[in-house]
Amino acid sequence: VGVDNVDLKEATNKSVVVMNTPGGNTTSTAEHTFGLLLALARHIPRGDAMLRNGLWERSKLKGVELYGKTLGVVGFGRIGQAVAARARAFGMQIVAFDPFLPKHLFEEHYAKDATLDELYADADFITLHTVVTPETTGMLNKAAFDKMKAGVRIINAARGVLINEADLADALKNGKVAGAALDVFSSEPPTGNPLISLKNVVHTPHLAASTKEAQA
Numbered sequence: 001v002g003v004d005n006v007d008l009k010e011a012t013n014k015s016v017v018v019m020n021t022p023g024g025n026t027t028s029t030a031e032h033t034f035g036l037l038l039a040l041a042r043h044i045p046r047g048d049a050m051l052r053n054g055l056w057e058r059s060k061l062k063g064v065e066l067y068g069k070t071l072g073v074v075g076f077g078r079i080g081q082a083v084a085a086r087a088r089a090f091g092m093q094i095v096a097f098d099p100f101l102p103k104h105l106f107e108e109h110y111a112k113d114a115t116l117d118e119l120y121a122d123a124d125f126i127t128l129h130t131v132v133t134p135e136t137t138g139m140l141n142k143a144a145f146d147k148m149k150a151g152v153r154i155i156n157a158a159r160g161v162l163i164n165e166a167d168l169a170d171a172l173k174n175g176k177v178a179g180a181a182l183d184v185f186s187s188e189p190p191t192g193n194p195l196i197s198l199k200n201v202v203h204t205p206h207l208a209a210s211t212k213e214a215q216a
Contacts, residue, residue, distance in 0.1 A: 028214035030082035032207060033127055033157045036181035037087075039202050040153055041066060041125075046199065064124075067091035072123025073111070074139075075130030075158070076101050081109050083127055095122050098130075120147040127155040128162050142167040151178040157208040160185035169194040172201065183208050 039045055042063035050057055071087045073080045076098035084094045094111040097119045106113040130136050140154065141164035154177055156163055165186055171177040181202040185193055188206060195201050
């Protein structure tokens with residue numbers, strides 16, 4: 001889904017048809033997003049790495065429960081709604097921002113309709129599912145992090161450019177953001193990216209749509 005990573009002019013020159021297929025990877029992306037959320041909350045990748053290195057240091061990996069926490073969903077279309085459904089199954093509260101969505105859809109999906117500032121103030125976890133526009137590019141920056149709860153956790157399986165990565169790295173280092181789980185980066189592969197070496201970041205190499213079903 002999405003054609004922003006495709007050279008449309010070159011495809012046209014070579015008579016290659018490029019199609020956008022909304023809905024084609026909704027389930028795959030929602031499941032991957034929630035997998036990232038769980039991995040981040042419970043330090044699953046670090047626990048796996050410790051055991052592979054012969055270590056048993058459970059005290060360093062104290063996580064947080066999802067039950068009763070608030071998930072902020074930025075962009076409440078198909079994928080955002082699918083993530084919210086999975087979060088509700090874990091007992092999370094949902095607050096969502098989407099200025100283009102009819103109000104009744106928030107109610108139908110048991111989500112609080114919020115402004116961005118309200119979402120930033122309320123959410124324990126924030127997941128991004130919005131499109132890239134001039135307004136959303138770099139939307140998670142220092143100014144946004146300053147409005148969030150201390151210890152917030154960020155998940156991004158949408159597009160890397162939605163986050164100012166240098167500002168996120170600073171927020172992760174100073175503790176304002178407790179952790180991040182990222183499937184996408186502003187430049188891929190993320191060579192030289194300041195986030196890759198941080199211990200409180202979970203990374204995957206743009207795998208959200210990489211399932212047999214989504215690629216069928």
